[in-house]
Amino acid sequence: MSRDILRTPESRFERLLDYPFEPHYRDVDGLRMHYLDEGPADADPVLMLHGEPSWSYLYRHMIPVCAAAGHRVIAPDLIGFGKSDKPARIGDYSYQSHMDWLGGLIEQLDLNRITLVCQDWGSLLGLRYAAENPERFRAIVVGNGMLPTGDQAMPRAFQLWKTFALYSPVFPPARIVDVGSFRRLSRDERRAYEAPFPSRHYKAGARAFPALVPASPNDPATEANRRAWEVLSQWDNPFLTTFSNGDPITKGGDRYMQERIPGAQGQPHVTLKGGHFLQEDSPVPFARAINDLLARMDG
Structure with missing residues (x-):
């Protein structure tokens, strides 16, 4: 099926506050996917995955902290977001298509020894990809994210959010991030x-x-996510949770993962101050938790 593809004009991204990063692009499935690539090119990569409805701008305050510690930071814009191409119909998107697009980027860049950093939909994609390709990953850090299978009841806050996203005549991304953060x-x-x-x-x-x-x-995604959990339930590489104290959607997910994932045992899990978008509320403590984890692994 042919797709109508939209590409945001570059002029929209001129002179953005605190976003001095050089753009990089790769073609995935005929779509242009944007990513940031900061820090030493020969260092092990830290892959930062955003969620809904944000883009790599979400990590603008964390990227320099991790890059300054000697890590290569890769921060993509998922297809449909940021500077990446945007298929124009809701039906153009599926869980599997997002998996394929993300996987295409990781494979083209030949990323290995990855430390995954993920939040929101970045967790749904990143955790499953890591479980399906464990040989590429050395550690995982999750803040306000989960890998649901559909076997557990979803919070009412999520059900309301899904209805709003699909049917509200107005869908203001900036307002959504603003409301989902402690600070304005x-x-x-x-x-x-x-x-x-x-x-x-x-x-x-x-x-x-x-x-x-x-x-x-x-x-449709349930079986694949169940298989991913079979892998994660035996995952013994370092697994750190950095949830915030004020997210009604993912509250309790950190304890769930700490109990089920062997690599989470003995890790110095932290609870950061913030709402759903903890990268806005506690970016430096979040980044330092990543750096500290990697320092312990390399020490």
Whole structure:
């Protein structure tokens, strides 16, 4: 099936606050995917995956901290977000298509010895990809994320969010990030979160994401995620949780993973101050937790 593909004009990204990074692009499945690549090129990669409805701008305060510690930081914009191409219809997006797009980027860059850092939908994609390709990963850090299978009841807050994303006549990404953070975004920060979406036509990927979360045992992604959990339940590489204290959607997910994943045993899990978007509320403590984990592994 042919796709109508939208590409946000570069002018939308000019002079963004605290975003001085050089853009990089790869072709995945005929789509242009944008990513940041900061720090020493020969260092082990730290792969930072954003979620909904953000983009790599979310990690702008964390990237320099991790790069300065000697790590190579890769921060993609998922297809439909940021500077990446945006298929124009909600039906153009599926869980599996996002897996394929992300996997295409990782394979083209030939990333190995990866430390995964993920939040929100970055966790749904990153945790499953790591479980399906464990040989590429050395550690995982999860903040406000989970890998649902549809076997557990979803919080009411999530159900309301899914309905809003699909049916609300207005879908303001900057306002969503603002409400989901403890601190208030500045006008320039709000402009940056709106930058990828010049009009409603560019928002199909953002609107599609909540409905792609497995919410019942017969969801198309359920079996694959169950298989991923079989791997994660035996994962003995370092697994660190860095959840915030104020996220109603993922609350309790850190304890669930700590109990089920062997690599989480004995790790100095931290609870950071913030809402759902902890990268906005506690970016430096989040980044330092990553650096500290890697320092212990390399020490």
